Amino acid sequence: MRTYVLGLITNRLGSSALTLLIVSFAVFFATAMLPGDTATILLGQAATPEAVAGLRAAMHLDEPALLRFGRWLIGLLQGDLGISYVNNVPVADLIGARFVNTMRLAGIVTLFAVPLSLTLGITAAMFRGSVYDRIVTIMTIGIISVPEFMIATSAVLLFSVYLKWLPALSFASDVTSFWQVMRIYAMPVITLTFVVSAQMIRMTRAAVIDTINTPYVEAAILKGASRWRAVLLHALPNAVGPIANAIALALSYLVGGVIIVETIFNYPGVAKLMVDGVSTRDLPLIQSCAIIFCVGYLSLITFADIVAILANPRVR
């Protein structure tokens, strides 16, 4: 039985690897195959035919596309992300510190969002149909159906314009005390927590309701167990898998949210770097950032699937 589960997981990992290959192919070709000759753009005013030809040869632009893709992919696997077009610095150096910043932001958000969503999601499921459940459901649907930047701007309006508790749209660089760090992180974290929690609450609620609807929970209630007992002791242990799955899936919404939030709050992370790269058309930088985000997103989704496999007692 154990080998069967291992087989399923290996299978899932293999398919993720294949997906990643297709994705990197798509990213490479979307950026490399489209109009405009890179060498000509780079040289700008100095684009004499000889200079263009020389640069094309130096950048391997005159080689077939598939060969370039292979070269790029191998470089990527070795940690060589290429050289930025705009400031001639290795992309890896540009990303390095910012990657840590983005991960830190994501980590803090996860720390807040998971307990909050679990509490709200599970209690909403327990009291399904009550006023409390309806308020939670309406709020989550409301948050899911508006753009992320609206949540960010509303947070700014509420906390810094009307209440004046927090600074508005700036990421100060001179940070000296813990209190200042808190103030700086507050707004991005609040916004992202809202975005991610709304998804997480919805999925958790659905997962718990699925479990509560099973005959054995009904039996527990008929036997005389209180609602708390039936849910916490009978239903919840069996819902752990689906809930973990929901958490991982909801966290994948961080990828979209972080792009908006880092831009609006001027947070020095990978997403901000990428958005800036788009306006300067710095292709190696964009490719690397895109791959980083795709890897993050795919890992979360794959992780969610593996949790689902492990949590299913029929295959365990």
Added chain:
Amino acid sequence: MTSSTTLPRRVSYRFSWVGMIGFAVILFWAMIALLAPHITPYPVGEIIDEDYFGPMSSKLLLGSDYLGRDMLSRIIMGARYTVGISLAAVCLACFSGAALGMAAAVIGGWFDTLLSRLLDALNSIPSKLSGLVVAAAVGSSLPVLILMLAVIYTPGAYRFARSLAVNVNTMDYITVARTRGEGIPYVVFSEILPNITGPLLADFGIRFVFVVLLLSGLSFLGLGVQPPYADWGALVHENIGGLPFGAPAVIVPSLAIASLTISVNLLIDNLPKKIRDRST
């Protein structure tokens, strides 16, 4: 006797009032988008207020923007771009997705496996990321935006249509049609499509919301609709400087987006079960 008279009534479609409100708001924005050039109180590009980020007043109902232009006129014109681009993109996405999905379900075999693998892989690129990559590579003219949004949401439409069509495909009448010697286009459009129209329409609405949100998000980043045109997301982008003053120019476009997306969600959630899941 009473039961026989009430019975036919119960079969007819019944909309809840929440759904009706959603529908009314959608209709309202559709009318605004259609009539936009005729109902703007001031010319869209004209600077009429000497003050920028002006408050709401009887002259300028929604205040003025960062250059002193009338916000109400800009919102009305913005409806055109937000609704128009999203509608065009979602039509393309749902049509191609549904056609491919049904074809894959009917043809099966290698065609199905390869197409599903490829589109699933594309589906696992976060949508905003694809938007950024395309904007970097080809810029963001209106046709590029529409095509890009359509391509991003085709895999989702494909997967949904395919899963519905696979169920229908096992029905006896499909076997009958095939034995009769009907070709794949006939089976797809005359046998499968009529049986999954309802759920496909609901999916169309949900995908429309996704497209509006993505378009607004990209425009907000300054990578979507480019000046001199402005959709609602772009309006928030250009007026973001008014946020510290709580200017209506920042808040109103966001509210417009929210009213549209929430209404579509409300309408879909309150569609009669008969339309929503006819196949099940």
